[in-house]
Amino acid sequence: MTDRQPRLHVPSPPFRPGDEPDFSGLDLQKAGEAKRPAPDAGWKETADLATGLVGVLDHNHQAVGEWDPGLNPEVLREGLRHMALTRVYDERMLKLQRQGKMSFYMKSTGEEAVGVAAAMALRKSDMVFPSYRQQGILFARGRDIVDMMCHCISNSRDNLKGRQLPVHYTWAEGNFFSISGNLGTQFPQAVGYAMGAAYKGEDQVTASWIGDGTTAEGDFHAALTLASTYRAPVVFNVVNNQWAISTWQGIAKGDAPTFAAKGLGYGIASIRVDGNDFLAVYAATKWAAERARMGKGATMLELFTYRGDAHSTSDDPGRYRAKTEYTVWPLGDPIERLKNHLIGIGEWDEERHERMVEELTALVVKSYKEAESHGTLHDGPLAPTQTIFEDVYAEPDWRLRRQRQDLGV
Amino acid sequence: MTDRQPRLHVPSPPFRPGDEPDFSGLDLQKAGEAKRPAPDAGWKETADLATGLVGVLDHNHQAVGEWDPGLNPEVLREGLRHMALTRVYDERMLKLQRQGKMSFYMKSTGEEAVGVAAAMALRKSDMVFPSYRQQGILFARGRDIVDMMCHCISNSRDNLKGRQLPVHYTWAEGNFFSISGNLGTQFPQAVGYAMGAAYKGEDQVTASWIGDGTTAEGDFHAALTLASTYRAPVVFNVVNNQWAISTWQGIAKGDAPTFAAKGLGYGIASIRVDGNDFLAVYAATKWAAERARMGKGATMLELFTYRGDAHSTSDDPGRYRAKTEYTVWPLGDPIERLKNHLIGIGEWDEERHERMVEELTALVVKSYKEAESHGTLHDGPLAPTQTIFEDVYAEPDWRLRRQRQDLGV
Amino acid sequence: MPAMNMLQALNSAMDVLLEKNPDVVMFGEDTGYFGGVFGATQGLQKKYGADRVFDAPINEAAIAAMAIGMAAKGLKPVAEIQFADYIFPAFDQIISEMSRLRYRSAGQFTSACVIRSPWGGGIRGGQTHSMSPEAFFTHIPGVKVVVPSNPYDAKGLLIAAAESDDPIIFFEPKRIYNGPFDGVPDAPLKSWAKHAKGEVPEGHYTVPLDKAEIVREGEACTVVTYGTLVHVAEHAAEKAGIDAEIIDLKTLAPYDIETIAASVNKTGRVVVAHEAPRTSGFGAELAAQIQEECFYALEVPIYRLTGWDTPYPHAHEWAYFPGQARFIRALETVMETR
Amino acid sequence: MPAMNMLQALNSAMDVLLEKNPDVVMFGEDTGYFGGVFGATQGLQKKYGADRVFDAPINEAAIAAMAIGMAAKGLKPVAEIQFADYIFPAFDQIISEMSRLRYRSAGQFTSACVIRSPWGGGIRGGQTHSMSPEAFFTHIPGVKVVVPSNPYDAKGLLIAAAESDDPIIFFEPKRIYNGPFDGVPDAPLKSWAKHAKGEVPEGHYTVPLDKAEIVREGEACTVVTYGTLVHVAEHAAEKAGIDAEIIDLKTLAPYDIETIAASVNKTGRVVVAHEAPRTSGFGAELAAQIQEECFYALEVPIYRLTGWDTPYPHAHEWAYFPGQARFIRALETVMETR
Numbered sequence A, B: 001m002t003d004r005q006p007r008l009h010v011p012s013p014p015f016r017p018g019d020e021p022d023f024s025g026l027d028l029q030k031a032g033e034a035k036r037p038a039p040d041a042g043w044k045e046t047a048d049l050a051t052g053l054v055g056v057l058d059h060n061h062q063a064v065g066e067w068d069p070g071l072n073p074e075v076l077r078e079g080l081r082h083m084a085l086t087r088v089y090d091e092r093m094l095k096l097q098r099q100g101k102m103s104f105y106m107k108s109t110g111e112e113a114v115g116v117a118a119a120m121a122l123r124k125s126d127m128v129f130p131s132y133r134q135q136g137i138l139f140a141r142g143r144d145i146v147d148m149m150c151h152c153i154s155n156s157r158d159n160l161k162g163r164q165l166p167v168h169y170t171w172a173e174g175n176f177f178s179i180s181g182n183l184g185t186q187f188p189q190a191v192g193y194a195m196g197a198a199y200k201g202e203d204q205v206t207a208s209w210i211g212d213g214t215t216a217e218g219d220f221h222a223a224l225t226l227a228s229t230y231r232a233p234v235v236f237n238v239v240n241n242q243w244a245i246s247t248w249q250g251i252a253k254g255d256a257p258t259f260a261a262k263g264l265g266y267g268i269a270s271i272r273v274d275g276n277d278f279l280a281v282y283a284a285t286k287w288a289a290e291r292a293r294m295g296k297g298a299t300m301l302e303l304f305t306y307r308g309d310a311h312s313t314s315d316d317p318g319r320y321r322a323k324t325e326y327t328v329w330p331l332g333d334p335i336e337r338l339k340n341h342l343i344g345i346g347e348w349d350e351e352r353h354e355r356m357v358e359e360l361t362a363l364v365v366k367s368y369k370e371a372e373s374h375g376t377l378h379d380g381p382l383a384p385t386q387t388i389f390e391d392v393y394a395e396p397d398w399r400l401r402r403q404r405q406d407l408g409v
Numbered sequence C, D: 001m002p003a004m005n006m007l008q009a010l011n012s013a014m015d016v017l018l019e020k021n022p023d024v025v026m027f028g029e030d031t032g033y034f035g036g037v038f039g040a041t042q043g044l045q046k047k048y049g050a051d052r053v054f055d056a057p058i059n060e061a062a063i064a065a066m067a068i069g070m071a072a073k074g075l076k077p078v079a080e081i082q083f084a085d086y087i088f089p090a091f092d093q094i095i096s097e098m099s100r101l102r103y104r105s106a107g108q109f110t111s112a113c114v115i116r117s118p119w120g121g122g123i124r125g126g127q128t129h130s131m132s133p134e135a136f137f138t139h140i141p142g143v144k145v146v147v148p149s150n151p152y153d154a155k156g157l158l159i160a161a162a163e164s165d166d167p168i169i170f171f172e173p174k175r176i177y178n179g180p181f182d183g184v185p186d187a188p189l190k191s192w193a194k195h196a197k198g199e200v201p202e203g204h205y206t207v208p209l210d211k212a213e214i215v216r217e218g219e220a221c222t223v224v225t226y227g228t229l230v231h232v233a234e235h236a237a238e239k240a241g242i243d244a245e246i247i248d249l250k251t252l253a254p255y256d257i258e259t260i261a262a263s264v265n266k267t268g269r270v271v272v273a274h275e276a277p278r279t280s281g282f283g284a285e286l287a288a289q290i291q292e293e294c295f296y297a298l299e300v301p302i303y304r305l306t307g308w309d310t311p312y313p314h315a316h317e318w319a320y321f322p323g324q325a326r327f328i329r330a331l332e333t334v335m336e337t338r
């Protein structure tokens, strides 16, 4: 049975557990090589960018080429700090999850530039519809860490009243939409939101993020179709971190050249970006936001990166991918790369870096102490029990009133 | 209120009722110009074809260029006959619908080549998942006309037992799938079917058809994603007849260059074809089927055509499009064009054509008489009433048995 | 007051909404220039502009998602799904997103919008233009479900729906767009002009979203229904000479249990009726709740008069539709006169 | 006979199916190399090849459509939807296509396949990993709905489902994958090895798709339920010292009305229980049908014990889940001992 020729083509990843991964065959455009069209260029001028790779930081950690956003060191250090904080936070939360402090957690290890650089390139008044792996946006926008933790441990201060799984943040004040557990649904919603902003005559841009695997959902097509038809001021981000739980990106991509190339079929400007290059992500997002604000409609960015850790606390990646894949991943680590760039230009050093990480660790530890003072999922206090009957409708009807009574709360 | 600047880009068609349509601005590649790659070429070699236009019959009705399938006159006359029969049948059925003989009807006027030429280029053993506007396939495959009519008038001989709206044919023996009233759903099903054939080691190809408007559905994306990933032996046809009921194709297409170009984003060979050119449709379908049989996977064909009449018997196109659009449509009438080609090569003449149409008319009239002898929707006989409880499941359970009893049938 | 049919009343409601609130936008398949396949939005694009009333691509999920996004931004979308049979591609956006946005964000974001859709059978539409999928939506916490049965209510309920802070699924019984229907297939079309609820004020008014109406008072038994069947029920009660009290629910989620219970406690005999298939139809909810609420008042089992557990057939539509004969039999059964 | 937990039993069923019938294929998100996020298909790709057991793209509509197309071609697909909460993108393919293909083609094409999906709450999954959407599917003529409550049934029902000529929605109560659950949140995990239905034959056998089972005989009242709550019910009856007869439905559409009616006619007191929200939940159908069938035997109103009309909350999961306290109260209420 197992010996016969397979009769269906089922793509499989280059490496599985036990294999020695080697990405030398991965043919990626070099940093600095990609041309930068004007942000109001026709979408066709992005055709090469959709299959190329926009990169700024080269292998010597120097900023090169037309896409260099020319940021001053202050901004770069700020980006480095947000990324480092994201990582420290993730590590800590994972540990706490293992200790039973929360039901679930999802890290963004290796992908920190995706959220942080984008958030810094956007205005704070711009709206974001993220997936569950862009916590970096929250740090970049200055969300209170204690509040974030209170959500994750579902305690009495959780701004979602314990209704959502950890990491499914909402922060309306920060123009951060409610993260859904359902993949892809937010992509076309972001277009509706962007259309609403356009309709109201505001110059707000809306950005949304999904994963490589999620591009297969029908909602991806819904989003791109709407955005193309109504030229909505929206920035689509496909975070290609190579894996969808255990499923290799090739199952969603099939024979497509890149995920970015899918945007071209809708007449949408499309760019593949080195997602581990803070400067490249920043520059591409800036370009897309500027384009949107010029009334030129949507941009699709594929952020080429690698999921450095497990999908979530519910899976063991050792069961489905080669252990050392991440360590040989050719695009490196976004934090290391930005750090080395800053050191290279004489604006940073190892010692300062170490101090910063220590400081961030202390901040996270201290914040968690404070968070826990508001309770934990396991030991409470939680939001009052009767809150489960609130916010279903604007006002509870007789059914919910009776049910609350029935529960005796 | 009406005077302010619109703040959303909402595309609108070039012409509306009252306008004088003029398609001289429509820049279409000329017949004979498109290159024909080998059917096993890489999909990238079709990039130009996806935005070009494969045509064979030129404005002098001569067959030109690499795509000329070189069919012998016998085959061409057969094609002409099937197309003419399709039109005669449609006209008759429309008239009968107006007389109250059936609840609903949908014509394929002006699009006859799309179904007929494709069916002739495919093998009869190939499977088709059509939409409601490819009745030409049935004629080309030799479906009994009386049976077709019996379905449309929902009488006792309707092979669907009166369960479906008219024109929603099914014909398993003819490898003709059950037409759904739900747009787009059959596209990914066709991929599943094709995968099934591949899995069984058969060299059967599966073809499916949807309209320009329907490409917006999520199922379009589902289909292309599946086909790309599993390299299914499937031929996708997008019949771009410019209209989706009252909605201009631009609402589905947005800023995309063509519908065919959407296929490229999936790494699927994609070709735009003059849908009113029998020879071009034939040649492109043949190419795609051959490609599929070679194990090279899917092809996306956009059949560029024009819906010559109303969407269905339920709408009046005069309310939403310029009356004379069809008459000035630059790609003409597929029947006229093939007829003129045959006349040009000395294989046909006006008199024979007239005789053929008379003969087909007589056949249709006679067939309808016979069909009506098996009943009509209005006066019966219909399929026995108890059949409404059959085929819900393989065997009716207690609920259906009781319900049948309750109805007393 | 002018006489309007239900389409005119709906059109008038949308006109009022667009006029009054600049944040109201309308879209759907063929709803722009053409004004919808049934004409509900006719003339509105011309009057209010193509950025307020426009055509959407044929993707019902996209339509729902666009509505959610716009609503979150503070607009008030009133979207059309061309037929209720085609609402299912949007089902995930409705159940997973629209219905839960307020809850999961603890009120930080809301998705208050209206999804209108022509609904129900009796127009020879076959299995894909005849469905009554209301039960599905009543099982979704967070959305409200409305089904008007006449022009006056249609307008007042639609305005109320669009002014509500909750997402609302608004099903329009297309069989009675142009006139009430007694359930007699070949009878000549009646006109709304001759029906009391065919008189519709021009301007703004609302009909409350949580109140049922007793459209026919009676002492012998209670009929709980909505949409097209309200008229079939009235006719059947008349014809059978049974003193039935007929309740038009109008809003199904949440339904007006008080009005229902008061009537049942009085009559002790109940028919619940809908066109949708029987198993897990909305009649099941009504029967389950009524037996709980009014157990000791019930004289006979609650009778569920419904469509069959089959797809909606085309040719045998009238064997599926709960028409006069079946309605009268239901009434006679609960009256034990059969 | 070996002891298996429910995942092992399901895996064994699929192994038997793949072994026996070369037309059986399996796919879903992460079901190939990895063997599924819960491990149900573990080892099967290795044993049968990547063209028989494989990964699908994350598009549930595509998964259902692929199953329909393959089934029409004569294969027997057993597809997985990763969580029942994610079945809604496939809802249109299921209701408009899978359920109606046989009917609308008058038997010329069929779409007999199985859609498996982990279902129900109690695992701290929050609102998108906890849903019980069975009621929706019971309202779709043409599909059958199955919910096993133990390893023995899980295997036998899954094999029967895959050998059936109808499309089947097969919901797997994930809370009891690894052991029965009494409804006491913090109690240590029990093992299937100690449960009679944890003994599962290695080879082929089936459990019929139209038969409920009385898992606890009793004279005082009847509990009708399925899935996880079967165990909660047993425990509650024990604890409350009430002589309840407990019926495990196993198949919800069509449900075994005979077994239910016989029991209710004997006891006259009924609790129907499920985790899904109350309004239009499957309990409504059961209550509606029972009151019709057994009206004169009923001593008290049928009690619907259900989840609330809210999304499934995360932190307050145990305030939502119908656990011991609420179950006992339900039993006491119908026994009028409260």
Ligand SMILES: Cc1ncc(C[n+]2csc(CCOP(=O)(O)OP(=O)(O)O)c2C)c(N)n1
Pocket: A133, A181, A182, A183, A210, A211, A212, A213, A214, A215, A239, A241, A243, A244, A245, A307, A311, D029, D058, D082, D086, D089
């Ligand atoms: C509609 C839906 N289907 C399936 C899932 C289960 N699921 C959660 S995450 C995930 C993988 C997503 O992969 P990708 O899109 O690549 O994002 P990443 O996790 O890599 O950031 C899956 C299948 C879901 N949450 N929603």
Ligand SMILES: Cc1ncc(C[n+]2csc(CCOP(=O)(O)OP(=O)(O)O)c2C)c(N)n1
Pocket: B133, B181, B182, B183, B210, B211, B212, B213, B214, B215, B239, B241, B243, B244, B245, B307, B311, C029, C058, C082, C086, C089
């Ligand atoms: C899912 C779904 N949505 C909407 C409809 C209603 N409808 C029927 S045909 C049609 C237009 C289709 O246009 P197109 O795809 O261009 O095909 P054409 O009729 O031009 O061949 C619409 C909106 C439907 N049948 N199914």
Ligand SMILES: [Mg+2]
Pocket: A211, A212, A213, A239, A240, A241, A242, A243, A244, A245, A307
């Ligand atoms: Mg990924």
Ligand SMILES: [Mg+2]
Pocket: B211, B212, B213, B239, B240, B241, B242, B243, B244, B245, B307
């Ligand atoms: Mg069209």
